[in-house]
Amino acid sequence: MEYERVEEAYEPPTARLKHYKEFVIGLKEEDARVQGARCMDCGIPFCNSGCPVNNIIPDFNDLVYRNEWRIAIEVLHSTNNFPEFTGRICPAPCEAACTLNFNDEAVGIKSIERAIIDRAWSEGWVAPQPPKFKTGKKVAVVGSGPAGMAAAQQLARAGHDVTVFEKNDRVGGLLRYGIPDFKMEKLHIDRRVKQMEAEGVQFRTGVMVGRLPEGSKVTNWAKESITPEQLTSEFDAVLLAGGAEQPRDLPAPGRDLQGIHFAMEFLPQQNKVNAGDKVKDQIRAEGKHVIVIGGGDTGSDCVGTSNRHGAKSVTQFELMPMPPEEENKTLTWPYWPYKLRTSSSHEEGCEREFAIATKEFLGENGKVTGIKTARVEWKDGKMVEVPGSEQVLKADLVLLAMGFVSPVASVLEGFGVDQDARGNARASTDFLGGYQTSVPKVFAAGDVRRGQSLVVWAIREGRQAARSIDEYLMGASDLPR
Structure with missing residues (x-):
C-alpha cells in the first residue's frame, strides 16, 4: 500500500544491440528492500504454489x-x-500467482531473487558443500542441463559418486547453447560447475550416450560415445536428463531451400562464437530479411540475435491470434494468464504477425527468397484460411522456432525405456519410486520426461529425482523433495 512496484532497468536498445552481454540492471540493495516490503506475508501464499520449486517466497522477501x-x-x-x-530467465509464474497481482501489480519476486543470489556470490556466501561421508554408490547423469545439474548436485551432497555425461563440448545443455548470452551469461554456469566439482561431481563432456539418428538436427559436438549397456553395468543408477531436443518441423513446399534453419542450428553457433570458438560457415543474419516462425521465447531469442547480427528486417510469425494486452484476472488468477507478452528483443526491433500461416517457401537458385503466407481464423474450433488473404513476404533467412516435440528417440530406445504417446520417457512422479522408468535402476527427469518446459520445472524434477534415486540406493533419503 505504501510502495509501488519498481522494475529492473534495461540498458537502452541502441547500446545493448552492440554486444552480447547481459543488459538488465539489477535492483540496488535499498530498492530490493523496498520491494520486499511490498510482500503482504499472505496467510495462503499462492506464490509458493505457483512456483514449480516451491520457493519460500514470503520468507525471503521479509528477510x-x-x-x-x-x-x-x-x-x-x-x-x-x-x-x-531462474532469477534471469524464469517467466515468474510466482508473480502471476501473487495475491497482490489480483487487483494491483505483483511483488517483484524475480528481481528480489536475483538480488539475493547476486549479492551472495559477491559476498562469497556460495561455497561448496561436500558430503560428510561417502556411500560408495555410483550414479550416472545423462545430460548437463538444469535437471541434470540439479540432480547431480543433490546426489553428490548425499555422498554418492556422480558422473555427468554431456554430448556437447561444454556443460549446461540448453542453458549453454539455447539461451543467448544477452539473457544469461555463461559465467553463471561455469562457477556452479566449479562448485559442483569441489563437491565431488565429475563432468565428462563431448561424450554421446547411445547414438543420434542419421540426419538429426540436434546439436552434437561429441568426440566419443558410450553405450547405454556400459552405463547400466558400471553404475548403480542412471538418470536420463537429456531434454526434449527434437525440433518441430514445418514441411511446407520449398522446405529444402538453403537459408531455412531450426532455431537450435542458429542460436548455439553464436554462443560458441561468444565463447571464443571459431564456427565454420556460421549462419548469419546481417543484411538479410529474417523471418522467425514461432512466437515463443525461442523465437524471441532468434529475434534478439538477428538484430545483433545487423539484420535488415526481422519479422516474427505466430499462428494463433494476438492475445489481449491485459488478462482477465478474475478468470485466470492465480494461474498463468493468457495475454500479449512483449520481450526485450521485440522492443529492439521486430514486426510481429499474428494469425498467419506459412503456405510455401519460395526461392531462386536453391536459396530461399520469400514466404507465401495466408491469414487464418478459428471457426467452430478449427483453423481455416481467410479467403483472399495470401501474400508474399521477403525472406533471406528463415528460422523455425516452433518448439520441441520430444526427446531424441534413439537414446531412449537404446536404454529400452517405455515411452508415452508424445515420445517422452514414461516415468511417474509418485512420492515413492518416483521418476523410475520401466527399466530397473534407470530414472528420467526434466524435459526428457515431461516434454518441453521451463528451466524452473527442470530444476524441480532434478531435485525430486535425486531424492528418489537416493531412496532407491539407500532405502531412505534426507534430501528434500
Missing part, C-alpha cells in the same frame, strides 16, 4: 526487507539450487 541477506540466500537455496538461472 531482504529486514536486511538479513545471509539468511535469505539460505532460505532460497533450500528449494532452488540455481537461483541465478
Whole structure:
C-alpha cells in the first residue's frame, strides 16, 4: 500500500544491440528492500504454489526487507539450487500467482531473487558443500542441463559418486547453447560447475550416450560415445536428463531451400562464437530479411540475435491470434494468464504477425527468397484460411522456432525405456519410486520426461529425482523433495 512496484532497468536498445552481454540492471540493495516490503506475508501464499520449486517466497522477501541477506540466500537455496538461472530467465509464474497481482501489480519476486543470489556470490556466501561421508554408490547423469545439474548436485551432497555425461563440448545443455548470452551469461554456469566439482561431481563432456539418428538436427559436438549397456553395468543408477531436443518441423513446399534453419542450428553457433570458438560457415543474419516462425521465447531469442547480427528486417510469425494486452484476472488468477507478452528483443526491433500461416517457401537458385503466407481464423474450433488473404513476404533467412516435440528417440530406445504417446520417457512422479522408468535402476527427469518446459520445472524434477534415486540406493533419503 505504501510502495509501488519498481522494475529492473534495461540498458537502452541502441547500446545493448552492440554486444552480447547481459543488459538488465539489477535492483540496488535499498530498492530490493523496498520491494520486499511490498510482500503482504499472505496467510495462503499462492506464490509458493505457483512456483514449480516451491520457493519460500514470503520468507525471503521479509528477510531482504529486514536486511538479513545471509539468511535469505539460505532460505532460497533450500528449494532452488540455481537461483541465478531462474532469477534471469524464469517467466515468474510466482508473480502471476501473487495475491497482490489480483487487483494491483505483483511483488517483484524475480528481481528480489536475483538480488539475493547476486549479492551472495559477491559476498562469497556460495561455497561448496561436500558430503560428510561417502556411500560408495555410483550414479550416472545423462545430460548437463538444469535437471541434470540439479540432480547431480543433490546426489553428490548425499555422498554418492556422480558422473555427468554431456554430448556437447561444454556443460549446461540448453542453458549453454539455447539461451543467448544477452539473457544469461555463461559465467553463471561455469562457477556452479566449479562448485559442483569441489563437491565431488565429475563432468565428462563431448561424450554421446547411445547414438543420434542419421540426419538429426540436434546439436552434437561429441568426440566419443558410450553405450547405454556400459552405463547400466558400471553404475548403480542412471538418470536420463537429456531434454526434449527434437525440433518441430514445418514441411511446407520449398522446405529444402538453403537459408531455412531450426532455431537450435542458429542460436548455439553464436554462443560458441561468444565463447571464443571459431564456427565454420556460421549462419548469419546481417543484411538479410529474417523471418522467425514461432512466437515463443525461442523465437524471441532468434529475434534478439538477428538484430545483433545487423539484420535488415526481422519479422516474427505466430499462428494463433494476438492475445489481449491485459488478462482477465478474475478468470485466470492465480494461474498463468493468457495475454500479449512483449520481450526485450521485440522492443529492439521486430514486426510481429499474428494469425498467419506459412503456405510455401519460395526461392531462386536453391536459396530461399520469400514466404507465401495466408491469414487464418478459428471457426467452430478449427483453423481455416481467410479467403483472399495470401501474400508474399521477403525472406533471406528463415528460422523455425516452433518448439520441441520430444526427446531424441534413439537414446531412449537404446536404454529400452517405455515411452508415452508424445515420445517422452514414461516415468511417474509418485512420492515413492518416483521418476523410475520401466527399466530397473534407470530414472528420467526434466524435459526428457515431461516434454518441453521451463528451466524452473527442470530444476524441480532434478531435485525430486535425486531424492528418489537416493531412496532407491539407500532405502531412505534426507534430501528434500
